[in-house]
Amino acid sequence: MSQVKIYEVSRVYGSSNVCGELKVSVRPFSFLGDVVVENGEVRGVGSVARSVLVVPALVGSTVGPYVLYALGKRGLAPKALITRSIDPTLVAGCVLADVSLYRFVSGAVDFNELKALEGLDACVEGDKLRIGLLR
Amino acid sequence: MYLSREEEAILDGELGYPYALAMKVVVAVGESLKAERLIPVVHAHVSGVSYFNIGDAGLEFIESLVGNNAVFRVFTTANPYAAILSSSYGSLPDDVVGKQLKIINYLRSMGARAFTCAPYYVRRPSYGEHLAWAESNAVLYANSLIGAWSNREGGPLALLEGLLGKTYAAGVHIREGREPKCFVSVKNHESSFLYSSMLGLKVGELCPDSIPFVEGLEGMSEEHARAFLASFGSTSNAPMVVFNKLTPHSQEFLKHLDIVERFSVDLSDLRSALSDLRDARENGEVLYFIGCPHLSLEEITNTLRYLLGEGRKSPGKGELWLGVSDTVSLDDETLKHLSERGVRIVRGMCPVTTKLSLMGIKYVVTDSGKALHYMPKLAGVKVVIKDRGEILKEFLHGGEEVR
Numbered sequence: 001m002s003q004v005k006i007y008e009v010s011r012v013y014g015s016s017n018v019c020g021e022l023k024v025s026v027r028p029f030s031f032l033g034d035v036v037v038e039n040g041e042v043r044g045v046g047s048v049a050r051s052v053l054v055v056p057a058l059v060g061s062t063v064g065p066y067v068l069y070a071l072g073k074r075g076l077a078p079k080a081l082i083t084r085s086i087d088p089t090l091v092a093g094c095v096l097a098d099v100s101l102y103r104f105v106s107g108a109v110d111f112n113e114l115k116a117l118e119g120l121d122a123c124v125e126g127d128k129l130r131i132g133l134l135r
Numbered sequence: 136m137y138l139s140r141e142e143e144a145i146l147d148g149e150l151g152y153p154y155a156l157a158m159k160v161v162v163a164v165g166e167s168l169k170a171e172r173l174i175p176v177v178h179a180h181v182s183g184v185s186y187f188n189i190g191d192a193g194l195e196f197i198e199s200l201v202g203n204n205a206v207f208r209v210f211t212t213a214n215p216y217a218a219i220l221s222s223s224y225g226s227l228p229d230d231v232v233g234k235q236l237k238i239i240n241y242l243r244s245m246g247a248r249a250f251t252c253a254p255y256y257v258r259r260p261s262y263g264e265h266l267a268w269a270e271s272n273a274v275l276y277a278n279s280l281i282g283a284w285s286n287r288e289g290g291p292l293a294l295l296e297g298l299l300g301k302t303y304a305a306g307v308h309i310r311e312g313r314e315p316k317c318f319v320s321v322k323n324h325e326s327s328f329l330y331s332s333m334l335g336l337k338v339g340e341l342c343p344d345s346i347p348f349v350e351g352l353e354g355m356s357e358e359h360a361r362a363f364l365a366s367f368g369s370t371s372n373a374p375m376v377v378f379n380k381l382t383p384h385s386q387e388f389l390k391h392l393d394i395v396e397r398f399s400v401d402l403s404d405l406r407s408a409l410s411d412l413r414d415a416r417e418n419g420e421v422l423y424f425i426g427c428p429h430l431s432l433e434e435i436t437n438t439l440r441y442l443l444g445e446g447r448k449s450p451g452k453g454e455l456w457l458g459v460s461d462t463v464s465l466d467d468e469t470l471k472h473l474s475e476r477g478v479r480i481v482r483g484m485c486p487v488t489t490k491l492s493l494m495g496i497k498y499v500v501t502d503s504g505k506a507l508h509y510m511p512k513l514a515g516v517k518v519v520i521k522d523r524g525e526i527l528k529e530f531l532h533g534g535e536e537v538r
Contacts, residue, residue, distance in 0.1 A: 012167050037192055062189060062290060063290075066192035067190075068196070070195055087370075088164045088167070088288070092160050092164055092165075095156075096156070
């Protein structure tokens with residue numbers, strides 16, 4: 001049986017139980033220019049539709065919630081977003097798009113390590129993010 | 136979070152989709168900030184109005200609210216929109232203008248009373264009043280100079296709070312959230328719009344995430360304090376500045392100061408940095424722009440007075456745009472005189488959030504630190520910063536640099 005990596009997270013908004021394909025952006029991306037609303041693709045990541053998306057932070061506060069909303073309306077939003085830095089506009093965007101939002105408990109998360117796990121199953125169960133061949 | 140019976144009913148959809156959505160968002164944001172309840176606001180001010188800022192996604196969102204009969208339930212104003220005007224430089228593409236007009240009409244149909252970044256000139260808040268404002272210079276003005284209470288509500292938050300007439304009780308809506316953690320002592324301050332503006336940028340850099348207590352600016356005029364705050368909001372996320380002896384009850388803050396960082400700024404150091412920015416001239420179309428944030432009636436009058444004093448009537452190269460609220464009447468005699476002198480009155484619009492490069496404009500001469508900070512990225516132009524008098528003189532002399 002393959003190894004399962006576990007990270008501690010805390011829920012900010014949405015469901016306590018979400019599963020999807022892990023998608024990782026090692027750098028913060030901007031909602032203004034890095035996301036194509038028509039196909040749900042994020043630069044350097046590919047399609048994030050129905051994924052569990054992990055990113056250190058998001059930038060572009062004015063347009064960000066609207067882009068998330070537009071993705072949600074097209075069924076192209078991620079199921080869950082896990083990040084290090086939470087601000088009110090990100091929370092607002094996740095509510096508008098019905099995306100569950102979590103914060104990494106530790107500030108020392110290695111996003112390159114997470115990138116190596118991209119494509120595997122990722123499930124948030126309560127305060128744990130489990131990554132591996134889970135289903 | 137505790138919700139009243141009425142708030143619960145709105146969340147359950149009693150007033151319809153837009154209000155239920157608004158309640159869901161405001162409660163979620165409040166809970167993420169550990170707010171215990173919602174509080175009523177008397178005035179909401181919406182940002183994200185320029186099509187260049189919110190794009191098709193923002194237009195789509197506002198359209199969905201209007202399609203579901205959303206109407207603001209408290210006095211609501213909105214930020215200025217993109218500069219959709221015809222000028223000697225050219226115009227914006229038709230599809231951009233069309234989409235911008237849609238945004239304006241939707242917000243008007245929801246009950247927006249004005250388009251300006253200076254809502255305090257449309258309806259001046261009272262001391263201690265709770266607001267849901269989204270424009271940083273306005274939030275800073277309300278908290279720091281009036282003693283009203285508003286967080287910096289980004290994205291769609293102020294829009295949704297305008298629908299509810301409520302916000303979450305967190306941040307600067309509670310007393311502990313208003314305490315300064317950064318201390319800045321200013322030496323050798325020279326009170327001018329330009330220097331106050333540059334100083335605001337510097338203090339914002341020093342205190343990017345915390346409210347500063349600033350000493351050394353006692354006696355600064357409201358106009359210059361406003362310039363300082365607008366610039367400060369470009370480089371800091373803090374929603375408030377406590378100016379010694381200028382902010383209402385500033386001495387009260389001194390009693391329980393819990394300062395984490397202390398800085399000293401000497402204005403002589405800023406002067407040398409400023410000379411580099413003055414000389415960043417470019418070849419190509421120049422725009423002279425005053426009114427970031429939008430001008431007060433007094434500033435408009437002073438501008439006319441200055442131009443009359445200079446005597447010359449027909450400028451040459453480059454237009455001069457004055458940014459003002461759309462509530463300022465074009466029938467106003469002062470504005471008529473300014474128009475006669477070739478000055479463009481840009482009502483309800485914001486050149487800073489307009490892709491001016493699409494109109495062929497290469498560089499902008501302005502006195503605003505906020506414009507200096509944002510225009511290269513948002514407007515796609517170079518920025519030269521000068522004092523207001525110098526800008527007017529240069530405009531009148533047909534683009535020749537006048538020192």
